Each structure stands twice: as C-alpha cells, then as structure tokens.
Amino acid sequence: MSYLVLDRLTKRFTSWTAVDDLSLTVEKGELISLLGPSGCGKTTTLQMIAGFLDPNAGRITLDGQDLLAKKPNERGLGIVFQSYALFPHMTAAENVAFGLEMRGTSRVDRDRMVANTLKLVGLDSYGDRYPRRMSGGQQQRVALARALVIKPHLLLLDEPLSNLDAKMREEMQIELRRIQRSVGTTMILVTHDQSEAMALSDRVVVMNKGRIQQVATPQEAYDRPANAFVANFLGRTNLLPGTVEHDQNGTSIAVADARWPVIQAVPPGPGALAVRPEKISFVAEAGLSGIVQARVFQGTQWLFEVETAAGRMMVIRQHDGGVLPNERERVMVGWRPEDMAVMPAQEAA
C-alpha cells in the first residue's frame, strides 16, 4: 500500500470543477511535483489533502488511515501556503515557534529549534521582526521555516520558493532535497518553475483543467510526453500529424514522405508524433524533406526553422563546428525512433 493515496478526488465550486477525478499514489519519502498552468487545480488539491476543503467525491488515505475522517489540526502535516499565511501579529520567531508550542515542546528545546531553523533559511538575525517589516522573499522563508520546524512526515509546498532570488532558491532547493533524503520526509511540491520540478522531483504530475495529464519521472515526461499538452507544457516540441500502421514488420508511423518505426503501443489510424527540437538532426536520407526558412545563432546553439510537408519544425543543433545548412537550402531532417513520442490523434488535439 502506498503512503499517500488520492482516490478519484473531485472538487466542484458551484458550477466550476477545479479538480476532476484525480487519482495519485505517493510513496513514502518521495518528492513529487505538481505542474500545470495557473488555475489547473494544484492549490485546490493540496487544500483537500490539508483538510481545508472537503472534496465532493473521492477518498484520501495516509499510511493506510482515512485522512478525510481527521480534522485539519489532527493531520500533522507541514504546509507552506502560496500566500505564506504568516501570523501578522507575531514575530518571525514566534511564527516558527507556534507549531512547536502546540506540540508542547519545552521552552528551551523550542528556542533552540527555532534558532536552528531560522538559520537554515538564512534569517538568523530576523527573529524578532514582524512579517509586515520583511520583504516577500524573507516572509516566504519564514513560512518555509514554520513548516519545516515541526518535522512533519508529509510536507505540502505550494510554490515555496517562488519569491526568492536565483541563488537563495538554489540553496533552498538543495536544503529541501537534503531533508527529503536524510529525514525521509514525503513532499508534494507545487511549482511554476519547470527546471525546479525537473531538478528536484522523483516524479512529476502534469495537470490541466483539474485533470492529471501524466505522472512520470521528469525525464520520461520530457522524452515521452503522454499527449500534446504535456509535450507543449514541458519545454518546446514539434508536433506532427501522421498515420499509425500495423503490419508484419511491426508498428510504424507515416509522416508526409517519411516513415518511422514505433516502439510504443499505439492503435492504428490517425496519430501524431512529438519530437524535441534538440533531438532532430540533418540527415542524408530516410528523413523528412524541407527547406530552411530561418536560422538564428544563440551562442551555444543554432536554432533552425524548417518548412516540411508535415508542417513547420523547430530544430536545434549544437554550435560545435560541424557543417550546418544555410537559409533557403533544401534539407532532410530525421531523428531516432526512441526520441519521439507517438500518440493517437485525439490525444494531440
């Protein structure tokens, strides 16, 4: 049995369905990221796990116990709120100490733990400041410290690093990863920063309009997106229409004048393939022919735009001294079968 199980969760606000039939299992000690465009239901999902919103349907179990039967103050989770939600009438140190106080930690231990945690987030000299007197990034770190200090088994992080500068964000990412590794804290992280999700997560959950689009390791989701939404959401991609055929040699997909063998299991009929710009190379034969419309030098790489019979494609080649085509040149582009993701046509809409 998995540590945290979300089973067919649905949350409706009057007529709007914010989370739609969402099922997800999270293993103990895992760091899983929720990714998706604004308003896709990430915060709503976390709020249901935390107990601040009641789902209209579905079940949540944590460590085999029904979580929905427990009140929010009995769930023992650590939460970093998107809006920080600091106590405005308490100093930074009092904010951090509040959870320990509720747990009956002795004064001496409390002071020591608060000091350590504030130091961890780089705020050791800000203990007696009120939130109103702190910058957005400092407030966010107090919120992080407040959730970390109680050493919860499950940590819900709603864009916990969104307001930090690049250096501080990197430090906090490493810190989160260290805590997850050493203490074994299970974490659910909501982030808008794809590279952050890619760098930190064991698995990513890509959501759109309240529904899960794909759950996979970061690399898998990037290399083999389940559908066009995931392909477009995670970095840039080329999406080409084609026809999937099954014959005695196996499955293949025909795109304009070219054909690639397909490794994945896809039903025959109209389909589409997604391939990343940096996975495409210029080939001499067995490729898709087209004309270079534009080429742009980007320092370490060249960006090409190639007009083919299947549509306009983006190609990225490293600037490594190799011979590259010029504008208006007739070329042929190709890629390895394992570098593309093939999906039925309805998934590509």
Add this chain to the structure above:
Amino acid sequence: MTMAASTDAATPAVPTVAPAPERVGERWSWAPYLLSLPGLALFAVLLLVPLAMTALLSLNSFSFYGGIQDVWRFDNYLEILADSYFHEVFLRTFRIAALVTLLCALLGAPQAYILRRMTPAWRSLCLLIVLGPLLISVVSRTLGWALLLGSTGLLNQALMNLGLVSEPIEFMYTETGVVIALTHVLVPFMVLSVWASLQRLDPQVENAALSLGAGPSTVLRRIVLPQIVPGILSGSIIVFALAASAFATPAIIGGRRLKVAATLAYDEFLNTLNWPLGATVAILLLLANIVIIVGCNRLVERRYKQVFE
C-alpha cells in the same frame, strides 16, 4: 582621489541648474486651502463656535432673580467638583457607559465572527437583522424596551408565569434597564466595526494555525482575537462615547430619578433654567470622555502595537 576630483568638477554646475525647479516646488500653494475653505467654514460654524460659546457660558454665573450674570469665573466647576450629587451622576454615567461598552464587545465581536463564517445568503439576512434597528428611531426603540421591561411588561410576566420570580423585577428607572436598552441600541456599531477588521483577515492564516496543530478555540484566542483588537477598540470608542452622552434612552428608561450627565444638563437648561451650570456639565462630560477614550486608546495600542501598523 579621482572621486574627489570628479565631485569638485561637478560642483560649479550645480547652483546654476538645480535651484530653479526647487523653487517652483517650494512655492506656497493656496489652492488646497481655498478648496477646503467651505468645509472648514461649515465645521467652524456648526461645531467650533457652539462649543466655544458653551465653554464661555459655563464661566458665567446664574442667580434665580437676575438670570445669567456676565462674569467670568470657575464657580460652576468648583460647585460640581465639590458636590457629591454631581459626583454620583457622573460616576453613574461612566459606569453605565463602561458596562454597555463591555456588553457590546462581548456580544458584538462574536456576532461579527459568526456572521463571517455564515454562507453568503444567510450572512446578508442576518446582517440585515443586526443592522436593522439602526433604521428605527432611538425613541421608538426605547419606548419598545419600556413596554418590555415595565413591571407589568412582557419580560416580567414571562418570568412570573414561568415561576422564576414571585415579584416583578424592577427594570424601569434602574441602571440595569438603561444598560440593557443602551446595549441594544449600540451593539450594531460594534458589529460593524469588528466586521470591518474581520474583512481584512486572511482565512488561510487560520488554516495555517490549524495545520500546525492548534484547535479551533486556540485559533480563535491566539490568531483571530489579536488581529481584530483594532476593530474592537474603535467599536468600543464609538459605543463608549455614544453611551456616555446618550440622552433619549436614559431619559425614557431612567426617567427623573436616575439621572446621567446628559439628562442632568438637559434639566439644568430647561427646568432650572441654570444655563451656565448646564453648560458646565456638558463641558465636563466632553472633557471626561476625551480623557478616558484617549487614555484607553493609548493603553491598547501600546499592548497590541504590531497589529495597529
């Protein structure tokens, strides 16, 4: 060295360029004062002049045969400060005002909090019920209370029929009756004021406290209450000031026997015709009100200084 040299080089250019725009900015501008003149004039005519005239009147003296004498003395003040009858009236006034303020805070603050937790439909209905009394004249509301509180009134009949008391309880012409009626009249001000400060509360802050393991009552005491102190304080100031200077309710429920400062001043003006003494009562009431309110305000603001920023 280079820094110094460059500043030196730049200095001569400054006086020729910089002061010109500065003088434009510093020029005395009459427009804001002229524009606020009508408002200031209204304020002066309607408030400052009558107040000053009352203050001057309180320095005159009064004789039963000669009427108001044009003298400038503090005799009236000395008389009030020396006479235990006046002490009693003023003490009663502020005792009633303090009790009413306390009751309004105890009733109004929870009321506002409960209102906020309601669903929008119920909330607007209940808000209408709470604020509705403000639409009815104080006099008719107080007369209603007189009907309820009288010795043969509804309340006493109910209590006697239930067998809770054998004799009717005297509410009319007692402080209890005045306090009950005034609380009813003034509690909407407290609700409105606390309501305004509750609107600024982030509901996620309460959730944060819950998630850290605080029970609902702890959240209320440690998180919600400190944040609505400014609302309770401003509500208390309004209620206290209105209760201490209330006239209609003490006049009807308290009657002749139970005088407060406002009814006392009224009687001095219209029954005894001792205008200077009446004016003195009014001025003393004003001064005491200001001292008490400013004092309490300071105390509470110091105690909860971080929520007042």
